[in-house]
Amino acid sequence: MAYTAPVRDYQFLFDKVFKIDGLTNLAGFGDASLDTVMQILDEAAKFAQDVIAPLNGPGDKQGCVLNADHSVTAPDGYKEAYQALIEAGWTSLSGSPDYGGQGLPHFVNMAFSEFLTGASSAFAMYPGLTEGAIAALTAGGTDAQKALYLPKLISGEWSGTMNLTEPHCGTDLGLLRTKAKDKGDGSYAITGQKIWISAGEHDFTGNICHLVLARAEGAPEGVKGISLFLVPKFIPDADGNPGERNSLHCAGLEHKMGIHGNSTCVMVYEEATGWLLGNLHEGLKIMFYMMNNARLGVGLQGLAIGHASYVAAAEFAKDRLQGRALTGPKSPDKPADSILVHPDVRRMLLESRSILESGRAFIAWVALQADLAHAAEDEKTREKASDYMALLTPVVKGYLTEKGLKVTQDSMQVHGGSGFTEHFPASQYMRDVRITLIYEGTNGIQALDLVGRKLPSKGGRSIMSFFAEIDAYVAEHENGPKTGKAPEFVTALKTTKAKLQDATMWLMQNGMTNPDKAAAASMDYLCLFGLTCLNYMWAMMAEAAQIEIDAGSDDPYYDTKLKVGRVFLERVLPEADSHLLKLKSGSEALMALADDQF
């Protein structure tokens, strides 16, 4: 039941599909040759498998403890593992070289993050939250703030958190009550209570930098009066070292269904000293840099836990001898065949895998867009990549977590009764993955963001650009120079994209006049969008695999890839039709009930 990192998949993606060796002329890509990247990922896999994965099960059972002095003790071994993590430099892979980072492309860090998260999602959240703080500081910090905080956050010596939610206010941040009082010396006194603060308190790092949404005195009501503050656990002294203890503390730990190894804190701020990040009343703008980063991370978490659970299920299925194949015994010398002989067991495993492999390609492709948005030579490519990032972030977060849950469910089912016991890891994976559909904006919020903000943004430029890219791909592979490598994937992509376009037209015609219709359709639209993206990834992967086979490769990886892809076409893609039918049913039936009829 050991975790195995999907190194070979990334090698295939980076070498044969996205061909990163062709990108080394781009700014910042110089050190990211395929060889270098794969050396890094080989080491990353070892670290994830050998150092982190063994902590995952015990950490779930032990959980975190809040001590009487408000300190929090994480599960045994977490602190040491965190030290090993930062000493090896894993947290600084994609950090800016201006602040001590290694400056590698985001897609390298994304692959590393999948390994770390797959090995232990609860552990990976400790460094994961810091990435959000880095994004916010990079976007909104002053030069002095960056110089003080970024090197220590990038090295992992300090960590970061996001403080948004209050008991009465989750999605609706306009309701928030935490107050910030100008102390007149450039700092503010922050007072309030925040809940569900992941990695809010621990003893891994010399300091914890809380990024806190609060309302300054005299600020306008609603979301237009929210500012973002940096509130460190220890106030840095003149040398930038942790000094005086700030007046904030963890007042409680949340009892949760999963991710027990992560400390989910109730944080209390009592006139704690904080500094404004960015402009007053414009906190949401910077918060969204942090949030978008976090949303991609959550999509990745869905994928990573899904992969870990698939690995456990496949291993279980190979070992579990039970019954005989319907077509006659496959292991007549044994008391029974392995359950891998059963089509329905294979269905669960292969549907899962077809989702995971294309989901991995999808998230790697999106990470590549994040790099291109900064590093591409021409303005047009940068703009398009930036558009894609905005458009696809809710799809990555929403769809990969929906499917991540499905994969963990099926992986548990493959285990039969054993999966429901805590002796096997299936239960933990399912309990851990479940939060990914909820936090950093529920998937319903992702769907609304996609339909209400991202589609109409800039006159629909992003979605039109996405459709044009797929049309061009289909044209090139249907009748163009690249015809015939994986024709069934191209035909399917053409059809799926037509369904998504149909749905998009329906939204434009119906959602503008009645926003309830857009909202009622939004989740099915997000899923149809996700299916289209995965279909696109499968088309590219199948083509790449077929090219290798045609060139004489006898590496079974390519043969397997095509077979798994076929399962995607036959067993996952048909969901597109029901999503399209459902989303076009409108909102009338949903809105017809009065509140008291529920």
Place this chain on the structure above:
Amino acid sequence: MAYTAPVRDYQFLFDKVFKIDGLTNLAGFGDASLDTVMQILDEAAKFAQDVIAPLNGPGDKQGCVLNADHSVTAPDGYKEAYQALIEAGWTSLSGSPDYGGQGLPHFVNMAFSEFLTGASSAFAMYPGLTEGAIAALTAGGTDAQKALYLPKLISGEWSGTMNLTEPHCGTDLGLLRTKAKDKGDGSYAITGQKIWISAGEHDFTGNICHLVLARAEGAPEGVKGISLFLVPKFIPDADGNPGERNSLHCAGLEHKMGIHGNSTCVMVYEEATGWLLGNLHEGLKIMFYMMNNARLGVGLQGLAIGHASYVAAAEFAKDRLQGRALTGPKSPDKPADSILVHPDVRRMLLESRSILESGRAFIAWVALQADLAHAAEDEKTREKASDYMALLTPVVKGYLTEKGLKVTQDSMQVHGGSGFTEHFPASQYMRDVRITLIYEGTNGIQALDLVGRKLPSKGGRSIMSFFAEIDAYVAEHENGPKTGKAPEFVTALKTTKAKLQDATMWLMQNGMTNPDKAAAASMDYLCLFGLTCLNYMWAMMAEAAQIEIDAGSDDPYYDTKLKVGRVFLERVLPEADSHLLKLKSGSEALMALADDQF
């Protein structure tokens, strides 16, 4: 977040849809007038809500404890609640009057069981398992065995368990190793280890009657050498009272993801005294009486937990103020609208409810078949009802648990972050319901049973009879005397049934020659079958509601019913298309991978 039993739904079903007052001439139905039944269910609801539901959350947190002397302590309050349960006679509702039961139809007991299970599924399993033992004894016991055990099991003074699984043998019972040695005095010495024995040990009852599958000396290998034994915790003395302690004990409790309040035991038998039930080597036949009963119970469990989680989610949604309606504030006097204004929240709630209301009708209808199979006056009706029971048991078990999980997932999602914490019941419902997809035969096994055994049984008589019933219903309501009451439901039913028939034809043409194809299609076929059944229930319910409205009723229940039904047609039924597409994709892609490619 209190549990509320769906009394009104059963009143509607029994009064307006299945019209039980027209059945009181049947044997055993005499006391089951609508008035009597509803009086019973009103009391049952109070008992479930007031006595049982308060134990559910605490029981989950406390769990069961195995003591040094092998006794098991259930959560606080369980023992007293069990006493209250049997003192009020709830366990004997449908028990045979020959053995002290009340002789009420099964559909009454099924409704009561939904309430009890919805209030606490972990608790309800203690009396629930006894029902299986009663079924097995009724089917296979000698007159003396029945006289000794049935009255005490029906009254609940004693309880029962099912002992099938061993560590190396779950689905594949042919592998089982537990031994039975003929002692020559009419009894056997049973030796072996059984796992996952629900309610295997507790101190609620004077005796626990374990029904144990074992292999007698010299028995043939495989399933043809399995016999069923009754192995009581205390050997009854000459007066039928618990006597000598039998040499069996609970050696461990399973650590599970959910149903913590139920003791899931490792049972060890060391030459324990047992008595054969039925014929030697024919244990599986009798075991299936018990198993079929249990499978219906598990389907009910999926429904019942789903309902409980819907109730909690609807209540949460009404209370949670967050954001504003997209079409403008609905509660301008409050700081925010309730989240019930959001179409996607309503989508989750109403999809759930449309499944639950028709799932409830389905299971009540199947319970009515169980009654008709015994009580109907003519042989043909009895035969048809008996056919239906066999055909539909895997659909009830498989589909209602699949959908039960979906409902608990959506109910958690409605809660947002709160749902992931253990302060709200959503997590427990999800953790509890998850086992229903697994035990008493995984849903994959149900699907194989449906496709491989139930469809071809008796030359396909059952499925042809089911299709003929739906055809007749459609004809009567499309162009016959009952035209026009709920035409969209009838049209949908006609279409859905055509899809199921198409799938059935495909199975006959493809599954006979290649059993892998049948198995690969089986789960989608089961789901399509489930959708057809729920569609049929919705057609009957919508018609009944419309008749009341046309007759001038202003009871909002009927209006709500039609609105919820419309959500079923628009938001759930479209899944039929993707199931049909998937199942026709065959098994080639699934079987293409070699074992080492997983």
